[in-house]
Every structure is written in C-alpha cells, then in structure tokens.
Amino acid sequence: MASGKLSPRQKMINLMYLVFIAMLAMNMSKEVLSAFGFMNEKLVENNSTATQKNNQTLSNLSTKAQEQPEKYADLYKTAITVNKLSKDFTTYLETKKAFLVDGLEDPKNYETMDQSNLVDEHFFLKDSYTEEGQEFLNQINSYKNSILGLLGENNPLSAVINKRFDTSDQKKGIGTQPWLNNRYEGFPLISTVTNLTAMQMDVKTTESEIYSTLLGGQLESDVSMSNYKTILIPEKSAFFQGENFKGKIVLGRYDSSLQPSEVIVNGNKITKIEDGGAVLDFPAGGVGEREVKGKFVFIENGEPVEIEINSTYAVIPKPNSAVISADKMNVVYRGVPNPMTISIPGIPDNLVRATATGLTKTGGSGKYTMTPASGREVTIKVSGTLPNGQTVSSSQNFRIKDIPSPQGTIRKESGHVVMPNSSLVNATVGAELPDFDFDLKLATTGFTIKVLGQGAVVVRGNKMDAAAKKAIAKAKRGDIVTIFDIKSSLVGNSGYKIKNASPVSVEIQ
Structure with missing residues (x-):
C-alpha cells in the first residue's frame, strides 16, 4: 500500500484507511474493557450474596454448637478459623482494589481503565517484584496454606483449593512465566480489578465448600429441634379388629445419634428404640379412628425438651378403599410411562380393576403404567370384589406435569x-x-x-x-x-x- 509512487489522492485514501482500522480497533478495545467492568459488577453482586449465605450458615452452626456441643463444638471452632482467614484475605483484596481505582473520576467508566502502568509500577520492579507485589503473593500463599493446614492432606477439598490458589509458574509459549507476571503484567487496569474480585469469589466459594464438608450437608435441617416432627409409620395401612398394631413412631428428619431420654405413648413408657425411632407393638383396639399420643423427651443443655406425639390410625373390619401409589413420585409425567402399583388390601389382584386414560396393566401384583396425554390432571378409578361378593370402589387424582427443562x-x-x-x-x-x-x-x-x-x-x-x-x-x-x-x-x-x-x-x- 505504501510502495511505489502514489498520487496525493491515493496517499490520502491510504491514510484514511489506516485511521478507519485504528478506529475499529479502538472500539473493540472499549467493548472488551466494558465487558470486564460488567463482569466485575456481577462478581461483586455474587460475592455479596455468598457472604450473606456463609454468615447465615456460620450463625446456624453457632446455635447448634450451643445446643449440642459434643457434636458441633469442634466443627464450629474450625469454621470460625476458616471465616476469619477468609475475611482477612478478602479485606486485603478489597483494599488493593480500592488503591487501584483511587483517583479515577468515574470508577464505572470502564472504557477509560485501559492503562496498565499503575498495576505494573505497583507490583513489578525491573526483573523482580516490589514489596507490594511480593506481599500480594505472600497473602495468597498464606491463605491457601492456612486453609490446607486446617483441612489436612486427605480431605477431598485440599486438591481443589490447592489448584484454585496456585501461584506456581505458568506455561507461556514453549517456556514458563512467573504467575504474577502471567496474570497481571501489562494487562488493563479493569482486568486486574476483575481478577481481584474473582479471587474474592474463590475465597467465598472455598468458605462455603468447607462449611458443607464440615457439616455433611445436614446443618440446615439439624439447627433446631423445632424442625423435627413425629411421623407414625404403621407396618401396613389398615388393621382388622383383633389385630395388634405394629409400626414405628420416628422423628423426621431422624438421626440414629439422637437418643431420647424418655418416650411415652398412650400413657405407657416405650423402651425399645431403633435408629432414632420408638418401636411400637400394642393391641390395635376397636373399629374406628384411634389416637396415638405421647411425647419424646430430650435433654439439651441440662434441660428437658419435649416433642409432642399426636397422630391417628384407622382400625377397619374389612377393606373399604383402594390403595393407589405412584412407585417413583407423587405426580405423573407426560411423555414417559409412569410405573404404578394399584391394590386393595384384602382383595386378590385378579379381583381388582383399575381404569383411567393412559393406564395399562403390565403384569401381576398390581403393576401398571400410566402414560398421560393432554390435560393437567388424571383420575384413576379402582374397584374390587370382596369375598362376600360386595363391591368396593375408590378413586384418586394425580397431577400431570411436563418433563422439566434439561x-x-x-x-x-x-x-x-x-x-x-x-x-x-x-x-x-x-x-x-x-x-x-x-x-x-x-x-x-x-x-x-x-x-x-x-x-x-x-x-x-x-x-x-x-x-x-x-x-x-x-x-x-x-x-x-x-x-x-x-x-x-x-x-x-x-x-x-x-x-x-x-x-x-x-x-x-
């Protein structure tokens, strides 16, 4: 384009062409800078949400440590240490970000944050690092090593955290480059700010993962005894007159490590406890609805805590309703065959008839499949013949749902x-x-x-x-x-x- 003799007009055209290319490059650069800025805003918002969630988890663990110190005190002590390490490191990173954007007229005008000299002068000194650059590396490694020391080598999170905060030399071309140079030298100011925010997110994620590991995923349900409810699990759905009632009363969500000091049911003390549940075995009583009342008693911080038992069961002289249950869910899904079990207690399978749109019998022992079509609900009607020739019938509605988004x-x-x-x-x-x-x-x-x-x-x-x-x-x-x-x-x-x-x-x- 510049070789040979050119006319003044051609030289002007060539110059305009170069200016046009430069303008395109400048616009693209501004778009990239803005993209970094918008990403930083999103990360800051996510960090705020993560902080609230981590603080709530820590608060719940504190409550549990007070209520059950033998089970949670050591976990809470470790969590407090993790929280302090994470908070100190995050605060350091925040002060570093504040220093870098100090003096900017508009910290959200990302298109002006294209310079790299501020970061380069702050972190690098010829072929080495400034005191601030070395301190930055030391802070990262100190946080990583402190967390790894708490977790131990055999913890499954150790490898993830070690990689997440790795500051070893990075591959560049056919050789390697120091991590700090590789990630921060010569980069626009906004990319450095975004990188620091992303590192804060890594800290929040690490803190959350450690809490989950410490608590085995059960903290939220274990925080308070008020979250427990008594559940009556009978051995079968109905009992004939003269039979003994057999079943269990358990706490949901029950834990085999929770041992009540006393269980009283219908005025009688229950002594057989299995897997956190009180095993019941007593006469079912006369026909009609029977009550099961009593209490679980636990000792917390030296004081008795009572959980009420208040449930019922039915004693019937003969079958009077069908039992319909979806084998996999409480609803049926459109587009797939839903396996179902349909039966009437006390009536053989060959004397039970079930009908509904999309319902097909697939074999013995009350096995069916439901393949729903249109609509939002399907009704299954069931009838059966008793030994004396009498017919009993019942029906059950099921909601129809679409397969969820993949x-x-x-x-x-x-x-x-x-x-x-x-x-x-x-x-x-x-x-x-x-x-x-x-x-x-x-x-x-x-x-x-x-x-x-x-x-x-x-x-x-x-x-x-x-x-x-x-x-x-x-x-x-x-x-x-x-x-x-x-x-x-x-x-x-x-x-x-x-x-x-x-x-x-x-x-x-």
Whole structure:
C-alpha cells in the first residue's frame, strides 16, 4: 500500500484507511474493557450474596454448637478459623482494589481503565517484584496454606483449593512465566480489578465448600429441634379388629445419634428404640379412628425438651378403599410411562380393576403404567370384589406435569466450563436431566453459539459446524463463549417436545 509512487489522492485514501482500522480497533478495545467492568459488577453482586449465605450458615452452626456441643463444638471452632482467614484475605483484596481505582473520576467508566502502568509500577520492579507485589503473593500463599493446614492432606477439598490458589509458574509459549507476571503484567487496569474480585469469589466459594464438608450437608435441617416432627409409620395401612398394631413412631428428619431420654405413648413408657425411632407393638383396639399420643423427651443443655406425639390410625373390619401409589413420585409425567402399583388390601389382584386414560396393566401384583396425554390432571378409578361378593370402589387424582427443562452440557460439563479453542471446536453439546426420577436419554438437535464480539451462529446437531468453528477460532484467551438455545428430543419419543436446555458458558483457556 505504501510502495511505489502514489498520487496525493491515493496517499490520502491510504491514510484514511489506516485511521478507519485504528478506529475499529479502538472500539473493540472499549467493548472488551466494558465487558470486564460488567463482569466485575456481577462478581461483586455474587460475592455479596455468598457472604450473606456463609454468615447465615456460620450463625446456624453457632446455635447448634450451643445446643449440642459434643457434636458441633469442634466443627464450629474450625469454621470460625476458616471465616476469619477468609475475611482477612478478602479485606486485603478489597483494599488493593480500592488503591487501584483511587483517583479515577468515574470508577464505572470502564472504557477509560485501559492503562496498565499503575498495576505494573505497583507490583513489578525491573526483573523482580516490589514489596507490594511480593506481599500480594505472600497473602495468597498464606491463605491457601492456612486453609490446607486446617483441612489436612486427605480431605477431598485440599486438591481443589490447592489448584484454585496456585501461584506456581505458568506455561507461556514453549517456556514458563512467573504467575504474577502471567496474570497481571501489562494487562488493563479493569482486568486486574476483575481478577481481584474473582479471587474474592474463590475465597467465598472455598468458605462455603468447607462449611458443607464440615457439616455433611445436614446443618440446615439439624439447627433446631423445632424442625423435627413425629411421623407414625404403621407396618401396613389398615388393621382388622383383633389385630395388634405394629409400626414405628420416628422423628423426621431422624438421626440414629439422637437418643431420647424418655418416650411415652398412650400413657405407657416405650423402651425399645431403633435408629432414632420408638418401636411400637400394642393391641390395635376397636373399629374406628384411634389416637396415638405421647411425647419424646430430650435433654439439651441440662434441660428437658419435649416433642409432642399426636397422630391417628384407622382400625377397619374389612377393606373399604383402594390403595393407589405412584412407585417413583407423587405426580405423573407426560411423555414417559409412569410405573404404578394399584391394590386393595384384602382383595386378590385378579379381583381388582383399575381404569383411567393412559393406564395399562403390565403384569401381576398390581403393576401398571400410566402414560398421560393432554390435560393437567388424571383420575384413576379402582374397584374390587370382596369375598362376600360386595363391591368396593375408590378413586384418586394425580397431577400431570411436563418433563422439566434439561441442563445444557459441553463435553458433559454444565454451567461455566474452562477449555482451549482446540477442545471446544471438537466438543459435543448435550442436554441432561440431573436428578430426574426417570432414566431418559436426550438427543441434541441444535443450538446457538455466541463468541464475544461476533454474531451468533445457529448450529444443527450436537457438533460444531464450519461456521461455529470459524467463530471459535477467533476467540482469545479469557473470552466467554456462550452456548444457548440448546434444543433436544426424547430418544424413543421424538413426538414429545422437550423444553430448551439451560445455556453453557465456556471460558477460553
């Protein structure tokens, strides 16, 4: 463009072309800076929510440690140490962020935060670090080592935390580069602020994970004895006159480590306790509704705490109603065969008849499948013939629900995933139904991919096509690639319309 003799007009055109390219580059840079700023705002908001949740968990543990010190005092002591370490480190990071943005006219004008000299001068000194840079590294390593010391080498979280706060040399090209230089030297100011906020999020996440590990996932339900309720579990649903009632009264959520000091039922002291439940065995009584009343007595902090038992059971001379239960859930799902068991106590299966739209008998012992169609509710009617020829009947309504929205995956990972471009272009986009009661297989039929700074690309199937690969190839390290509008179909029932799966975000490594 600059070789040979050019006319003044051509020189002017060439100069305008260069200016145009520079303006495009400047606009792209501003968009990237704003993206970092918006990401920082979101992380700050998430950190605030995480702090509230962690504080609530710690408060609940404090209450439990006072109520049951033998079980929770040591856990609470460890949690307090973790909280202090996390709070001190987070405060340090916050002061570092405040120092970096001090003096800015508008800390939210992210397009002006493109300079790197402030961070470089603060952390780096020729081929070494300033006192502040070395202190920053020391703070990270001190927090990591202190937490690992509390957890111990055999704790499953140790490896995760060690990697999360790793400050060892990083790969760069064919060699390596010190971690601090690799992450902070020469980067725009807003990216450094965002990195510090992200590290605060790592601290909040670490604190939350440790609390969950310490409490085994049971803190919320164990915080107060008021969260327990007595549950009467009879050996069968109905008893004939003259039979002995057999069953258990348990506490939900009951714990075998909780041993009551006394259990009184209908005026009698119960001495047989199994798995936190009082085992009952007494005459069922006459026909009609019978009461089971009494109390569980626990000792907390030297004082007796009583939990009332107040329940009923029915004694009937003969079967008078059907027992209908869904084997896997309290509702039936559209698009799948729902297994059900239908029977009437005291009546053989061959004398029981059940009818409903979509209901099919699949074998003996009262086994059926319900495949609901349209509507939001289905009624199952059941009738049976007693030995004396008398007919008894009953009915039960079931709610019909659609299969829930699946969870989008990339390389069978969901949520936020980190991987290089080379892995993303070959990865498979999928959809899963986590924790769903049925083992269903979904086939991905299409999705949309959006690379930062580029237009969205619609893809058919579950693999990246040429257009998607071309877009991914332009993504830089740290860019977020979003995969959304993930469509799928139900294998074996393509006529059922599955809702779109949740999106997946991929951070380019």
